Amino acid sequence: MILKEKKTNLCLSADLPSLDEIIELSKQIGPNICMLKIHCDILNDFSMEKILQLKEISRKFNFLLLEDRKFADIGNTVKSQYTKGLFQISQWADLVTVHILPGEGIVEALEQAAQSINEPRGCLLIAQMSSKGALTDNEDYVKGLCAVQCAKKYSNFVIGFISQSRLTTDNQFLHCTPGIHLNNTGDQLGQQYVTPRQAIDGRGADILIVGRAILDSINRVKTAEEYQEEGYRVYEQLRHV
Template identity: 40%
Template sequence: MSSRTYESRARTHPTAIGRTLLSLMAAKKTNLCVSVDITDAATILSLLDAVGPSICVAKTHIDIIPFSNSPSSIAEFTAALSALAEKHNFLIFEDRKFADIGSTVKAQYGGGVYNIAKWAHITNAHSVPGPGIVAGLKEVAEELGVTRALLMLGEMSSKGNLGGGEYLAKTLEMARGDTEFVMGFIAQCAVDTREGEDWIVMTPGVDLGRKGDGLGQQYNTPDRVVREKGCDVIIVGRGIIGAEDKVAKAEEYRKAGWEAYEKRVAEGR
């Protein structure tokens, strides 16, 4: 767990995207990532334009959007998404959860119908395939000449998930093999660090009220996630997109997440 400020970490983080993210978090006073698990492209863009000032990251699942199988419609959407990220100063995180051998993920990340590496600043991957998955994804970014970062899936927020413990420990060792590309983790608590390391931990399953959804999702409050467990970015989906006033709710989560961060720093946790 780190009591260092986002500003100080932004000056020293090993990854370029990590430095960018921490800098904009400090500037906008937000550690909120909105998860736009919505199937209508126009609704996603409208929502992000509205809540953009309150967030540091927009998390997408592009493969749940029923495009008309026209590459141009996908390209138009991702171009509009990138324009909103620039307008409101947030990063795009495509929650792809890559989980295959290096050569396959290269094709999935750099091509296909979605061309994820061309527009998503951040993506994520399981460690099950071994370090080749990290190398494969990094090669795509290098070949395209774009600055990108990877989050490793250490543990998820669903009940009974197989992450954490030994799995997280082995995932951490894999991440240490490339600290200039692996930015951090999807996890439910701060990750052990050695001297000179700085892992950005983004945490799903954050909600101000609900405890679960009946399908295995488990929720934690922003204070518990950030102040008590030492995570950096809260990922909120249904708590915002299901609200009647989405802008007001996003701002409520932004304030809660930021207050938890300020308390953590003040307490030296």
């Protein structure tokens, strides 16, 4: 498992408009992360050549590429969004994020599409979000839409959740928590931050998704190292890794 091998549970949320910048950043921070999260549809310079270059870097430094696509349509449409078009996400993204609002069919469609790829593929179900007032905060959303049941049914494809709390004691599923910051508590657009310890101890996180805390820092590499060390130290203490 990458977490234990690299002693990191840090996912860098590289919400940047330049793929060139992400590529250079991944070369610097690759040793410190277990996962790199991007939004391909905000990139001004996307090309298959560049994204495959990023894929090679991920292999070199042993981290997963997560496309935060937040799929949320009917199965047939999502299958096309995943495999076709400009981005051809299935060709390079190890993981994608998926809303379960449309029902289990969305996961089934993605799993079927992924079977044509010669590499392992998977998804994270968006069970909860870190923005203030998110409808996913409603307990009925998580339980009513059967996030955990869906994950168990498609456990060959679903590897975990984007979450703000521990949804299941089943350790085969990773709980990935966004909104991590050592200093700030929020922003003007409703983002709510917690510290690595609060996320792991209070919210049951396995993976810490950190974005602006690193991207906006003066020394991104040093800051990434700090989050890696603090996050994994707490993770080892509380999970007895």
